[in-house]
Amino acid sequence: MADTVLEVSHLTVSIPMGKEVFPAISDVSFSVQSGKITGLVGESGCGKSMTARAIMGLLKPNCKITEGSILFDGKEISHASAKERCDLSGNQMSMIFQEPMTSLNPLMKVGRQVEEALRIHTKISAAEAEKKTVEIFREIGVPDPEKRLKAYPHELSGGLRQRVMIAMAMICRPKLLIADEPTTALDVIVEAQILSLMKQLCESGTGILLISHNPGVIAQVCDDVSIMYAGTIVEQADVYELFDHPMHPYTQGLFNAVHSLSEDRGELDVIPGTVPDITHRPSGCGFCTRCTQVKQQCESSFPVMHEPIDSHRVRCHLFDGKESHEHAH
Numbered sequence: 001m002a003d004t005v006l007e008v009s010h011l012t013v014s015i016p017m018g019k020e021v022f023p024a025i026s027d028v029s030f031s032v033q034s035g036k037i038t039g040l041v042g043e044s045g046c047g048k049s050m051t052a053r054a055i056m057g058l059l060k061p062n063c064k065i066t067e068g069s070i071l072f073d074g075k076e077i078s079h080a081s082a083k084e085r086c087d088l089s090g091n092q093m094s095m096i097f098q099e100p101m102t103s104l105n106p107l108m109k110v111g112r113q114v115e116e117a118l119r120i121h122t123k124i125s126a127a128e129a130e131k132k133t134v135e136i137f138r139e140i141g142v143p144d145p146e147k148r149l150k151a152y153p154h155e156l157s158g159g160l161r162q163r164v165m166i167a168m169a170m171i172c173r174p175k176l177l178i179a180d181e182p183t184t185a186l187d188v189i190v191e192a193q194i195l196s197l198m199k200q201l202c203e204s205g206t207g208i209l210l211i212s213h214n215p216g217v218i219a220q221v222c223d224d225v226s227i228m229y230a231g232t233i234v235e236q237a238d239v240y241e242l243f244d245h246p247m248h249p250y251t252q253g254l255f256n257a258v259h260s261l262s263e264d265r266g267e268l269d270v271i272p273g274t275v276p277d278i279t280h281r282p283s284g285c286g287f288c289t290r291c292t293q294v295k296q297q298c299e300s301s302f303p304v305m306h307e308p309i310d311s312h313r314v315r316c317h318l319f320d321g322k323e324s325h326e327h328a329h
């Protein structure tokens with residue numbers, strides 16, 4: 001069995017607003033295994049980035065972890081600062097964002113940035129680092145690498161910048177990479193290339209948390225998938241099981257939207273309504289304002305996570321009392 005690099009359990013992040021405190025995410029649990037890609041998918045505003053920032057220690061000052069634990073390589077990091085996390089993890093956690101400009105140094109040529117990453121992680125000379133960087137750029141499909149090395153980040157396309165970020169991650173070989181919407185700003189061809197680089201990185205042993213609002217992206221490369229809605233995980237399974245048998249009404253709605261897109265009906269068959277703002281989330285199931293199967297108890301009682309099929313979990317009242325026999329004790 002693969003090693004668990006990241007284990008998030010019952011994580012809650014709260015934000016005080018006025019006299020009240022609102023949970024931005026609540027009871028979030030999932031894990032990332034080394035050499036595997038875990039997907040986190042849900043519409044915009046569901047709490048995906050908040051989850052990523054809580055893991056990396058990059059929460060905004062008004063957001064606090066109020067419950068749960070985050071184990072990196074078996075070590076509790078949930079209350080460590082970003083700096084302490086670096087020490088605890090030995091720089092083995094990295095993150096890439098939708099817009100790589102935020103992580104690249106705008107004043108340094110991209111080749112230099114990759115060379116420096118190389119020289120921190122391997123004892124090689126400057127000349128060797130330059131040669132190796134050209135090789136890496138060629139490997140990851142950067143056209144005309146000698147010339148691109150000398151470019152500043154703003155002189156490259158979004159796709160090339162994201163490649164540079166992934167190249168740096170490949171050099172550092174982190175145990176965990178969190179990629180928050182890494183291909184959202186890119187066209188589908190470049191997206192496919194970036195996803196294949198991430199797959200390559202994961203084959204070398206890195207565990208990856210891939211965050212996307214697009215189930216199509218998740219289906220292409222992930223091993224395990226968690227569906228997030230209104231700040232909580234509503235469904236979880238391995239990628240084949242989940243896409244073959246989506247159980248949660250939200251997951252079904254999300255997948256139908258993708259299917260109707262791929263069938264080119266021209267119009268996105270979206271789930272009617274919008275994701276509730278954190279100050280307006282229902283006290284029961286977060287999806288009750290949009291669900292076509294809503295029952296009376298859905299509005300007042302927050303559903304627990306059920307496991308109707310082994311390793312396939314769903315948080316919905318439709319599954320109350322339907323635990324798998326292997327799971328129920």
Ligand SMILES: Nc1ncnc2c1ncn2[C@@H]1O[C@H](COP(=O)(O)OP(=O)(O)O)[C@@H](O)[C@H]1O
Pocket residue numbers: 015024042043044045046047048049050051060062063276277278
């Ligand atoms: N610093 C903050 N203060 C208050 N609310 C926030 C803050 N950051 C995010 N939120 C709210 O938390 C919710 C989840 O946001 P986010 O994690 O960015 O969603 P996603 O990445 O899934 O689009 C949203 O309703 C957003 O408006």
Ligand code: SF4
Pocket residue numbers: 248249250285286287288289291292293294295298303315316317318
């Ligand atoms: S708990 Fe109720 S409202 Fe929520 S998804 Fe299930 S049926 Fe729909």
Ligand SMILES: [Mg+2]
Pocket residue numbers: 048049050180181
């Ligand atoms: Mg986000």
